[in-house]
Amino acid sequence: MDISPDKQNIDTLFASTTYYIDFYQREYKWNRDPVERLLDDIFFKFNLEYSSREHEELIPSKEVVTAYYPWYYLNTYVTNVIEGKVYVVDGQQRLTTLTLILLKLYHMTKQYDSELMPWVERKIIGYSGPKKEFWMNHVKHISTLEGLLKSDEDLKKIPAKSGLGAENILANYAVISKWLDDDIRSKQKLETFIFYFLYRLVLINLTVEQTNVPMVFEVINDRGVKLKPYEILKGKLLGLVDKIDLDRLALNELWEAKVQAINLQNENEIDFFFWSFIRARYTDNKADFNKVSESNYHRVIFTDDFNKKLKLKNNPGAIKHFLQNEFTYYSDLYIRILTAYNQLDPKYPHVYYNQLNDQDTQFMLFMSCCRLNDEQEEEKIMTISAEMDRLFSLLRLQRAYDSNRFNDIVWEIIIKIRDADVTAYRYIFDTYLIKELNYHNEVNTIDKAFSYLYFKDITGKDLPSRFLRYFYARIEEFLAVGMKLKMKHTFSDLVTKTGSVNGFHIEHIIADNDENFALFDEDEELFYRERNRLGGLLLLKGRDNQSSNDEVYTNKLRSYANTLYWNETLRADTYKSKLDLLELIRAHQLNMRAIPSKFGPDEIEERHKLLAQIVQIIWN
Template sequence: MARIENHKYSIEEAFRECFYIVPDYQREYVWTDKEVNQLLEDINEQIGNGHVREYFIGTILVSPTSQKNHYEVIDGQQRLTTFFLLLCALKHMFRGETQQQTISGLISTSYTDNSGETRTNLKLEPRYENAGEVIAKLVELDANPQAVRAGIQAAGIPSFGSLENLVSAYSTIYRYLKDNYDDTSTLKKYWGYLANNVVFIQISTDVSSALKIFETINERGVGLNPMDLLKNLLFTQVPQAQFTQLKDEWKKITSPLEKEKEKPLRFLRYFLMANYVIDNDRSDAVVREDEIYDWFVNKDNAALCDYRNKPFEFVRKIIRNVDSYISFGNGLGNDGKPNIPMDSLKRLAGGAFSLHYVLLLAAAPLPKPLFDHFVAQLESFLFYYIFTKTPTKDLERNFSLWADELRIIAGKSDPAEQRAALNAFVTNRFQSNMEAKSQELSDALKRLTLHTMQQYRTRYLLARLTQHVEMAFNGIKSPGSLGSFAGLEIEHILPNTPTAELSNQWAADNSQALYDDYKNRLGNLTLLEKPINIVAGNDFYSEKRPEYCKSGNYLTRSLVELTKVGQNSSVSRINEKLKAFPVWNAISIDDRHDMLIKLAKDVWRTAPLES
């Protein structure tokens, strides 16, 4: 059994006797002003109480290296790094005082290495991306925060993420000391308490044992989120010689999520529900964020993931899902290329809805034609749920269970069987639910105004309707990009800001209809090119009609007149679903509103994938 040593250190003892190395596989410095200030306030409160009791800040978990008194930090680096920055600030503020020399020895010192050479090292050495350069430059400059920041920038050292956190933490500490200990006598009192009375227990053992202790300490996520805990869990499965390799692979998970500002825990939830059968005591097939780590360490789930026997294969599976997750969020297909169905789905979902990623991740292995078809059907299904404002919790369980079905479909090797299974899925899961919500959708759309739904979704609705009519008018079967339609302006046919004359005329002709009510109804909205919209302005409908005739989209032109082109032509067929309006009043707006609702049922529907 590995030897475990415990030692109680004060801050001065720890930094005098130990060299701390933060290995590159550990979590980077993530503390913000909030956590730094809280630590400083806690210490300040102890001093203010007027007693000299020890202030215990918890345990620090380390693993000794081959070099005497050098330790890799397994748990506690946020606190140790903050105290190191505190020492740096104190050293600068004690300039000219004897304390400066003492503290300087706690920041860096010389030692004799195994080959007998004398070396000078910092007492804290972070080895993750550029952090060592930031810390070394900060110590070298020995200056106020403004000068430190300028010096780091002048040296060309990157400043982002955790590196920016280090510089910000130094600034926070420096300001705090200036605000609360603005003369030498009070600063000495502060230093005396910090050096001798702030203590922690240092637990030292080999790396493997330390990682297992770390897991036990944090098994309920105390201080760490499930992504950090999962990372540590995986490190316990590989020999130390593979730590750097695993760290590099792990970066392929976290870096893309950070770059796109995606929430790691949301991704992990969707990853689990998309890739595994979820069995829990609630029988709802859902994993909540606070349950993620517990799910991973469950014996049955660990066997399901097989990360203990094949940690690198498991990590690469997560990487593939991250790549797909990011691609889908950017409107790309399962081949990572621009994708018309996915772009349209993105315009509907926006940033407010993301649960559908569970289904997309599960369906990602499908061949591209099947995947694209699935995305188009999913868009229709989600339109019903989003525009009826159905709570997401009603979908969570279904999506998790449906993902299980999609994985089976994606795993089929026979193309005809796979296509038939996908068509059956769309019929049984999407179409049946849409039929059940058909009346609810009609009622929701009847109540729809410009302000009852996010404007980007109202624009999406109008764009899809306009595109559908344009395709029907030209006899086109497959939709192109929605971008050209979504870029048009939303036109109030009954002007948004009418003239007094127009308002009075409306009131006289529509005594039972409030102008401000009708102007924002769906039936009163259309899409129009900006130059035409400018000319149309806030005029009467009779004056706008000639401008509408100039529009490039038929849904807007048809307000004025339906184009006559033969019998049973693509134009005549779409004309059966449209209507021209010689006058524009409350009845016209109601009629057009009903017309658009019926048209919506044609746009957002499911269809089988033909062979």
């Protein structure tokens, strides 16, 4: 591998070479902090010398700055020449920022009527007849650069529709403009600084004379500000494709569109996508599954074991096929799921429910079960998300959930359902559900997904508070749908809001007082265990919860009016002229009735059994 170093000042750097931004480079992402650090470095050295010689009134010139101002090293940038074009492999953030400084200096030379204006302009653009070209050739953001070159009086009028890079160009130009206006207040200082900037700031250019730049790029990246794994992967894939094919097939545009859509709400989401996708589609055993992480997948897929399946290593043809097929389909699938994950979609409600329970492994399940361009995709998403919720919830509600074992179960299911037909899902999920129930109960006789025996003694203390709120939200939804009514509060509010005013909290129907204690024969252990059973709990909004906290049961009933539907089923007036509720009770043979006076151990058992009935309907 040949690397040729070349020391250059900025006058030489921007003189005759047009620099193109290679696909390995991320967007122009510098923000205020690195820009101000660069300005501070440059001006610290310059002002230190300028202030000591200001009284001498030296005429600005190359000779003066060469004699009195020490040179300053600005770092290294790496280029690669392909078909006569010079591509920036590493360093475009710094080179772009230097161009923005030159643009500001150009406008300042016009402001101070400096004869250096043409010289500075030629450091920004070059001319070939009437045609001009920016040395830093951000092809995508040319209209933004041209707007800045023409005028900087109103940055809001300059177009920035080409994306984040254009927005950052304008934002950083504003930072640079203010800095230079504050620091440079005379024509002499301006011209002295221009000579210093162009002659005494030095960079080292490394020209990589080979076509396998991605490896070089990753090595350089490891020594500097790290790129994200997906940015390195982009270089490794697109860097092997002939640039003619890249343009003809619009592969860079394809990549950027999918990344932008996936990263819409979280800039690291794309790394989670690749990690999930590779695990879901290309691992066949636990060892390979564990090899793949969010931080190393861009390396792992080129190892021998994974390359046997993906065939992407040094294979431009396979890369083009992968980007146009697997990458396109599964990224689109991921985007659809991600939308339903972040916001309740009536078509895929369980995707959102799983999000409320932090079950993001469902993404791997979806990508495993869906074949390329799968005609059953919609049905598979609906079914898998429902089965995932059912597995998680029924394990929780029967004291059979263990997070480590659950993760192992999900991995095994990922393998079992890969490309399988929808009709096989219930059997696969139930196999692992029943296996876990037997494991946690130390028996081998359980043969069904839900048993009152294992639900009977479950209490609020056995469940995480978030899942407990989720459980009552699902009960609320069941009643709302059955009564053909809208839910009074959103799922998100019921599950996630916990503030003292607008949040939702668990309420004991039986208050901790002597009157209720007597209902349990003064048995303290029995009293506290029974009042915590799910049949003895409700979900109430903050103020409602506070107002009913220590009241006797008959007074609590009053506070349950106009709260949640489940709470209101304790009240007699709930059943009057409520034909839809009565039909719901009849259709499912629910043992649901008002409990208007005493609420003791028998009533808790009754309500607990009623919940068991509803659980079996919801998570059938």
